[in-house]
Amino acid sequence: MVRILQVFNRYVHMGGEEKSVDRIYQHLGEEHQVARCFFESRDWARASALAIPGQLIKTFYNHGSRKKFEEMIKTFRPEVALFHNAFPVGSPSLYHAAARHRVPVIHYVHNFRPFSVGGTLYSNGQFLEEALGGDYRREVQTGAWQGSRLKSAVMARVLRRLHASGWLDNVRAWVCISEFLRDKLAIGTGVESDRLFALRHSWDAMKNPPPPDDRGYYLFLGRLVDVKGVEVLLEAWRHLRARLGAATPALHIGGEGPLADRVKAEAARYPDIRYLGLVTGEAKHAAISGCRAMVAPSVWWEPLGLVTYEAYDYGKPMLAARSGGLSETVIAGLTGFLHEPGDAAGLAGDVLILESMSLSERYHMGAEGRVWLLSECSPARWKASFGEVLAHTVAR
The missing domain is CATH 3.40.50.2000 (Glycogen Phosphorylase B;)
Structure with missing residues (x-):
């Protein structure tokens, strides 16, 4: 049994990624001790316009988020931190804190963050693959993050500082949710192949699905x-x-x-x-x-x-x-x-x-x-594959 601290910055609108984060928590909890350290984008979305300059500064390094994360490290004493999304409220401070406290990180890659400003490598009908190598100019020009050039420029600087900091060296495993995603990161980012894994999401299939029905739509x-x-x-x-x-x-x-x-x-x-x-x-x-x-x-x-x-x-x-x-x-x-x-x-x-x-x-x-x-996509198959990633991470 391994103590795993799951880290996730929820989005304003719940989507498939958050559901997958919950599913991972449930499945890991069947075999390991898992705690959660979550951050809320909704908190910032509800803030007044006067708070926006402060939010942009915290996007670079949020001391409040780091404090919350470090308190969880001290009380839970995780052997591994499982990162999903750390932006914008979590900020790069979480990567810094994990490295400082020598807590190895497994990073679940649900999209192209933290190698893309908008997370999609796509904006205004254009593929922006050069962002994987750190060239965020077109992502900024097209307002890839939240449709804003200003916010995209801020996020581009945040990502450049993060990648230059060395804090990502503490990420022992990048778990990509498809072979396609793993291959894109391998070609475009320079992450070593022995730190890249492809692991599709599991699925809790219905035991008794409804009978076949076809109403034509x-x-x-x-x-x-x-x-x-x-x-x-x-x-x-x-x-x-x-x-x-x-x-x-x-x-x-x-x-x-x-x-x-x-x-x-x-x-x-x-x-x-x-x-x-x-x-x-x-x-x-x-x-x-x-x-x-x-x-x-x-x-x-x-x-x-x-x-x-x-x-x-x-x-x-x-x-x-x-x-x-x-x-x-x-x-x-x-x-x-x-x-x-x-x-x-x-x-x-x-x-x-x-x-x-x-x-x-x-x-x-x-x-x-x-x-x-x-x-x-059975949970048993997923747990066995993730167990291999976990063993690799703890052993390094």
């Missing part, structure tokens, strides 16, 4: 932002409408974000599109249970894409972009189909293929996805 669930391919999705349905007319299958879109009004306008104009708003709980269960397939047309390098896991858990085929980690979880022709990122016509073509299949063929495709999920 396709389902998108996610943040309504450009990187998720919302415009590609809407354009694909324009292609289908031109081809099929009144026989165009329905598209249900669930989620919130800056493109919500865009989706609402399209839904008001075309009867085959339905906007669901934020979908949770029983409503989400019903939406996934009844769909024909789920859709993930991401245009950025999706690190993994847990929406695929959700689709497979319900026995649903997946239509996804050949983007980042999505290409590792969708087996074209067996569990779903892959189109090139940004290719709306390609996505529409995949929908037409699925429409041409029989009900039993679509059910079989969804069933194959569930077989993959149970085999590749």
Whole structure:
């Protein structure tokens, strides 16, 4: 049993990363002693405009966050610190404190932080891969972090100072959630290969999934932002409408974000599109249970894409972009189909293929996805793989 201190700076809006952090906490707690040291971006989001200059300074080094972290080190005496996201409230002070107290760090890499200002290497339709090597100029120019050039410039300076500090030498293992992500870091960042690991997220699959059901609609669930391919999705349905007319299958879109009004306008104009708003709980269960397939047309390098896991858990085929980690979880022709990122016509073509299949063929495709999920993403398999990373970290 190892004492592990989990460190995470929550985002303003809860997303897949936070759910994964909770899942990791639960699974590690079954075999190890785990404590949590969390920070809240919401605290800063609620602050007055007068507090913003102070927040920017604390983004460089937050002494309050360091104090909180050090108190946890003194009381819990961790053997390992498991970092997820440390920005902006946690700040580089956490890396400094861990190094100073000789607590080795395992860094779970859910996106491209701390090697990217915005965390996505994507902004305004551009891939900004040079950021992996420390060139943040285009990320700043495009306002990659929170749409602000000023905030992006501050974060760029924060990351430059962090990488120059030597504090990241204390990170014994970088755990990437896909092979794609690991390979990108290996090529672009200079991190030694023996500190890089690929470990997909686990999934607590339903023991008794609902019986097969296909009510004919396709389902998108996610943040309504450009990187998720919302415009590609809407354009694909324009292609289908031109081809099929009144026989165009329905598209249900669930989620919130800056493109919500865009989706609402399209839904008001075309009867085959339905906007669901934020979908949770029983409503989400019903939406996934009844769909024909789920859709993930991401245009950025999706690190993994847990929406695929959700689709497979319900026995649903997946239509996804050949983007980042999505290409590792969708087996074209067996569990779903892959189109090139940004290719709306390609996505529409995949929908037409699925429409041409029989009900039993679509059910079989969804069933194959569930077989993959149970085999590749079981908690037992994840715990065994993470145990190897943990042994590597403690032994160094």
